[in-house]
Amino acid sequence: MTPFRSPMPLPPSVAPVSTTGGIDLYRIPIRPAKVEIFPGTTTDVLSFGGAFMGPLIRAKAGRRVGVVFTNQLGEAANVHLHGGHTAANSDGHPMDVIEPGGSKPYEYLNRQRGATLWYHAHEHHTEAEHVYRGMHGFYVIDDDAECDLRLPAGPYDVPIMLRDALFDDQHQLVYDDPGNRPTILVNGKVQPFFRVAARKYRFRLLNASTERAFDLRLEGASMTQIASDGGLLPAPVPRPQVGLWAGERVEVVVDFAQVPIGGHVLLLDGDQPLLRFDVVRRVPDGSRLPDRLRPLPPLPAPTVFREVAFNIDFTGDPLPVAQVNGQPYDPERVDFRVRRGTTEVWTVRNADPVPGPFPVPHNFHLHMTQFRVLSRNGGPITLDDAGLKDTVALPPGHTVQVQATFEDFLGQYVFHCHFLEHSWLGMMAQMLIVE
Ligand SMILES: [Cu+2]
Structure with missing residues (x-):
């Protein structure tokens, strides 16, 4: 396919059928x-x-x-x-x-x-x-609170969904080996272009792949991160490169003001161009990128500490068995009983042996609340871990400590690897939140 022939679509909009009763x-x-x-x-x-x-x-x-x-x-x-x-x-x-x-x-x-x-x-x-x-x-x-910051909004606030796929000769999706999905779709198109004005934009990037990780960078302009999974960072962070793993979101502001009209900016995954921004016109830019965005909520002192280990047992027959703390998912089993209102620290480990035979990347997704990543491999977190998170990368051999407070709701929720072929093979567990 010739690249940059199709315009990048925006997600379809939908109107509520009713807005009464709050x-x-x-x-x-x-x-x-x-x-x-x-x-x-x-x-x-x-x-x-x-x-x-x-x-x-x-x-x-x-x-x-x-x-x-x-x-x-x-x-x-x-x-x-x-x-x-x-x-x-x-x-x-x-x-x-x-x-x-x-x-x-x-x-x-x-x-x-x-x-x-x-x-x-x-x-x-x-x-x-x-x-x-x-x-x-x-x-x-x-x-x-966010609107008052006057970040780029309206047509300059653009969601972009990235994901991989494998197509057959008839252009049909083939669901097979997650490691063999060579086509990247950007809002559902292959290498589209997107016409932009020479001003600031807010891009909401989502990795909706079931397993693939992206290594994103721009050629021709720079990215400034303003938000992660759970909302705004305390302050903007220049990001020459962003790691975006399955399920994660990152929001960036890109200013095209320095790009000449008729110029292009590329979004790449490693060296593979995914999307071309075509700068086509000048418009006044009333938006801002303030030095301060929004402080993160305070971290209360944790009172409960837990361990979570993800691994795959490749001796499983006929399929490998994916496990949390040595057991595949069992909907009848409560793995963690959490008292509502408690602040907990979970140490989450990719427990597949390194080196091989099969070192496998995983990631960790918690339902019900956002968390903060406190440390990675016993040291400081990376820029990809910053802010309010609900999904965090676990490359082979990695361990992260995350802190969450379980407020408001009772009942049963899952946490799992967001490599969705791993969660369906059992790399999922559940917590019951009780009074
Ligand atoms: Cu996994």
């Missing part, structure tokens, strides 16, 4: 669809609402959102709002599924800071294939 209500079918990924042909996908990227839901901090998802797939499905501080019955627990033909209302309270979240399939054993086939969409929480 809640914005949406209805989104989960259904098979045919979408145009390659010009002039269609690809079969599983979709939220009929497009390859689900509709962009824009919520406001403190105001409730309800989404009624109707399952028109012919097999069980469900939805998890990744990064959401959500009551257990709306969290999309892997065993809490919507049967074919059924529907389920999910309630999102948005009692959290402005952040870039995403929603995706999470029913146990099919989550990886369903996400791969298109069950992924953006969910952005805006908040007033």
Whole structure:
């Protein structure tokens, strides 16, 4: 394919069907669809609402959102709002599924800071294939404190979903070896272009791959990070390079003001160009990139300490068994009992042996609350670990310490490796939050 021939689409928008009673209500079918990924042909996908990227839901901090998802797939499905501080019955627990033909209302309270979240399939054993086939969409929480900063907004605030894929000769998605997905899709297109004005933009980057990690950089302009998974950083951070692992989000401001009209800026993964920004016009720029953004919440003193180890037992038959603390996921088992309101430190370890035979990268995703990464391998954290996080990288041999406070909700939540082929093989466990 000739690069930079297709425009990068934006996620489809969706209007609430009702805004009364203090809640914005949406209805989104989960259904098979045919979408145009390659010009002039269609690809079969599983979709939220009929497009390859689900509709962009824009919520406001403190105001409730309800989404009624109707399952028109012919097999069980469900939805998890990744990064959401959500009551257990709306969290999309892997065993809490919507049967074919059924529907389920999910309630999102948005009692959290402005952040870039995403929603995706999470029913146990099919989550990886369903996400791969298109069950992924953006969910952005805006908040007033953030609006006052006058960061780039409106058409200059752009969500960008990155993910990998393997296509056959008929341009159909092949669900097979996660290590063999050579095509990168940017908002559902291969190497698209995006026309920009010579001014500042806010880009909300999401890695919606089931396993792949991106090593992102720009050629022709520079990136300044302003937010991670859970919202704004205390201050902007120049980032020549950003590691973005499966499930993570990073927000950057890019200023195209120094690029001549007609000039280009490339977004690359390593040396592979993913997206070309074409600077096409001058416009006044009333936005700002302030020196200070928003302080992180204070870290209370932790009172409970736990260990979490991820590994894969390759002697499993017929499939390897992926484990947390030596056991594959069992929905009947409560792994951790957490008292509501407690602040805990979890030491999370990639326990696959290094060196080999099979050193495997993992990452750690916690439902229900954002956490802070305190240390990596006993030392300081990296720039990729900074801020409020819900997903953190665990390369072979790595250990991170994370701290979280479990407020507001009771009930059962999972934590797992967000390499979704690992979670479906059992690299998932659950906590029960009790009074
Ligand atoms: Cu893993």
